[in-house]
Amino acid sequence: MKPRVVTLNVNGREHASALPANVTLLQALRGLGYTDVKNGCEKGDCGACAVLMNGAAVNSCMVLAWQADGAEIWTNAGLGNMEHPHPIQEAYADSGAVQCGYCTPGMIVATKALLDDNPNPSDDEIREALSGNLCRCTGYGLIIEAVHDAARRLQAPEEAEPEGGAA
Numbered sequence: 001m002k003p004r005v006v007t008l009n010v011n012g013r014e015h016a017s018a019l020p021a022n023v024t025l026l027q028a029l030r031g032l033g034y035t036d037v038k039n040g041c042e043k044g045d046c047g048a049c050a051v052l053m054n055g056a057a058v059n060s061c062m063v064l065a066w067q068a069d070g071a072e073i074w075t076n077a078g079l080g081n082m083e084h085p086h087p088i089q090e091a092y093a094d095s096g097a098v099q100c101g102y103c104t105p106g107m108i109v110a111t112k113a114l115l116d117d118n119p120n121p122s123d124d125e126i127r128e129a130l131s132g133n134l135c136r137c138t139g140y141g142l143i144i145e146a147v148h149d150a151a152r153r154l155q156a157p158e159e160a161e162p163e164g165g166a167a
């Protein structure tokens, strides 16, 4: 298939690549080194590959790279890192919602999309928003707790800081 130049804006960095038309956004992102975007099923079932595309959570295995040409993409790694974690990432870690961690990048991206739209979701709204993200480890209860914790941190960050404040 004839390659075409696709420009992906990922975590604030622009990448122009010549890609065959059948390359998925998941394949393109992992090829660019964004390996925090996980390949779980490649058929839209698990949510491990979720990224934010122009603010909406999408399964990147179900988007062709050319369809994301010019779009603003954020992956979990772009939201925060070990030194400067995003409040959602802190909430997941502190709530024990990360076990093997394979689902976590997609869960965090889906949580960001939810809380951007609905800052104080109910349990049912969280379940609905994360229904496309599968986790083999946690039983989901700790993930729901993490989303509530993240909502609190985002609404009142100073109250959610541990004793001694944030680093």
Ligand code: FES
Pocket: 038, 039, 040, 041, 042, 043, 044, 045, 046, 047, 048, 049, 050, 059, 060, 061, 062
């Ligand atoms: S890898 Fe995309 S939904 Fe499973």
Ligand code: FES
Pocket: 097, 098, 099, 100, 101, 102, 103, 104, 134, 135, 136, 137, 138
């Ligand atoms: S923490 Fe292992 S799949 Fe979710």
